[in-house]
Amino acid sequence: MDRYVCTVCGYVYDPAVGDPDSGIKPGTPFEDIPDSWECPICGASKSDFEKE
Amino acid sequence: MKPVEIAKGIYDVGVKDWNIRDFHGHSTHMGTSYNSFLIVDSKIALIDAVKKEFSDELIDNISQIVDPKKIDVVISNHTEMDHSGGLPRVMHRVGEDKPLYCSKMGQKNLSLHFPQHFNYHAVENGETLNLGRYTLSFMETRMLHWPDSMFTYLNEEKILFSSDAFGQHYAGYEKFDDCVTEDIMLQAKKYFANILLPYAPLILKLVEQVTAMGLDIRMICPDHGIIWRKDPGKIIDAYVGWSRQNSGKKAVIVYDTMWHSTEKMARAIADGLSEQGVAVRPMHLRRSDRSDIMTEVLDARAVVVGSPTLNNGLFPSLGDFLTYMKGLKPKNKIGAAFGSYGWSGESVKLITQELEAMKFEMIDPGVKVQYVPDEKALAACFDLGRKIGQAM
Ligand SMILES: [Fe+2]
Ligand SMILES: [Fe+2]
Ligand SMILES: [Fe+2]
Numbered sequence: 001m002d003r004y005v006c007t008v009c010g011y012v013y014d015p016a017v018g019d020p021d022s023g024i025k026p027g028t029p030f031e032d033i034p035d036s037w038e039c040p041i042c043g044a045s046k047s048d049f050e051k052e
Numbered sequence: 053m054k055p056v057e058i059a060k061g062i063y064d065v066g067v068k069d070w071n072i073r074d075f076h077g078h079s080t081h082m083g084t085s086y087n088s089f090l091i092v093d094s095k096i097a098l099i100d101a102v103k104k105e106f107s108d109e110l111i112d113n114i115s116q117i118v119d120p121k122k123i124d125v126v127i128s129n130h131t132e133m134d135h136s137g138g139l140p141r142v143m144h145r146v147g148e149d150k151p152l153y154c155s156k157m158g159q160k161n162l163s164l165h166f167p168q169h170f171n172y173h174a175v176e177n178g179e180t181l182n183l184g185r186y187t188l189s190f191m192e193t194r195m196l197h198w199p200d201s202m203f204t205y206l207n208e209e210k211i212l213f214s215s216d217a218f219g220q221h222y223a224g225y226e227k228f229d230d231c232v233t234e235d236i237m238l239q240a241k242k243y244f245a246n247i248l249l250p251y252a253p254l255i256l257k258l259v260e261q262v263t264a265m266g267l268d269i270r271m272i273c274p275d276h277g278i279i280w281r282k283d284p285g286k287i288i289d290a291y292v293g294w295s296r297q298n299s300g301k302k303a304v305i306v307y308d309t310m311w312h313s314t315e316k317m318a319r320a321i322a323d324g325l326s327e328q329g330v331a332v333r334p335m336h337l338r339r340s341d342r343s344d345i346m347t348e349v350l351d352a353r354a355v356v357v358g359s360p361t362l363n364n365g366l367f368p369s370l371g372d373f374l375t376y377m378k379g380l381k382p383k384n385k386i387g388a389a390f391g392s393y394g395w396s397g398e399s400v401k402l403i404t405q406e407l408e409a410m411k412f413e414m415i416d417p418g419v420k421v422q423y424v425p426d427e428k429a430l431a432a433c434f435d436l437g438r439k440i441g442q443a444m
Binding site for chain 2: 008009041042043044
């Protein structure tokens with residue numbers, strides 16, 4: 001599973017960790033995150049992420 | 053210093069830092085100020101504190117208007133310590149149980165700065181707070197320039213408390229845009245180039261949003277420098293221009309030199325550029341502060357970088373500057389490299405790699421010269437300058 005980087009703030013989405021604070025369980029591939037999800041650090045949208 | 057009433061019942065109770073010349077690595081030739089705003093209404097609110105060592109001065113300023121104990125709400129628009137360092141002292145005087153308004157990320161970040169358990173109130177984007185005749189609205193502005201950053205807007209007077217945005221490092225008794233000369237724009241530009249440039253796309257989005265909301269802004273109160281009251285549109289327009297990163301016919305030549313060879317090359321390149329009608333600023337890295345160089349880079353179309361080869365690598369000051377510029381993510385630049393060397397000559401290749409990594413359009417493989425440039429080498433440098441000028 002690929003890690004994705006926020007192009008705004010540099011936060012890395014690691015599928016192994018997920019984003020539990022926003023209800024994204026560990027093990028969730030980036031592709032499966034809902035489009036409404038936002039970067040937990042800077043609030044950027046999912047489309048602002050790039051493959052690491 | 054005496055607080056200034058900026059609108060009915062609204063005071064700047066902030067402080068001046070006259071003598072600061074190095075603000076976390078930026079040169080601040082004019083010092084700076086940490087602005088803090090007191091709103092006296094049925095409820096009394098304080099917007100932003102100051103740097104820790106100015107806490108007592110802030111409290112003295114507040115006390116000239118009201119007893120700090122009477123403050124009902126403290127608002128933190130931004131966690132960075134030049135605005136939060138004074139919070140512990142302020143909360144102590146205001147009352148530890150009083151609500152501390154901030155963004156969600158503000159609460160997270162403030163608790164990573166201070167062990168105290170403040171009575172945090174994390175606002176929702178768009179939340180309002182009624183003070184009596186005045187109402188405040190809070191607007192999240194994440195990454196302008198920290199994740200916690202937010203704006204506070206006073207609906208009735210249409211005043212925007214904009215935190216670091218639209219600020220300038222400037223200490224003076226003049227408090228408003230109509231009291232200073234055009235020079236203030238240079239300070240505002242420097243602030244933008246060194247703090248906000250990486251987030252230029254977010255600024256454009258925000259301005260679009262604010263325009264769509266039809267938000268009327270009559271006064272902008274940043275946390276540093278003067279207040280924009282005569283023409284707040286001017287600084288907003290300037291931010292839009294800088295964020296688009298449009299550039300004129302301008303080049304910056306950034307270089308260092310050991311025995312003046314790379315410097316001679318820089319001069320010849322500058323001559324070539326100038327012949328093409330390009331405004332050119334040659335800047336020696338150990339004579340110019342990196343933050344002043346970035347201010348020139350902001351509206352330059354070309355950045356030409358030169359370094360001698362030292363021990364098979366770049367001269368160390370280049371490492372400093374290139375790292376710094378990379379983080380600020382300048383866009384739409386063309387570039388080229390040059391430098392002298394003794395026996396190996398890696399510098400031109402290394403600079404080229406760095407600039408390419410920053411997505412500069414390299415318009416020439418660059419010029420390198422062994423030991424000392426002769427007439428032919430200087431002519432090649434002149435031609436490089438001319439070529440860069442023609443590419444604009
Ligand atoms: Fe982010
Ligand atoms: Fe800041
Ligand atoms: Fe600041």
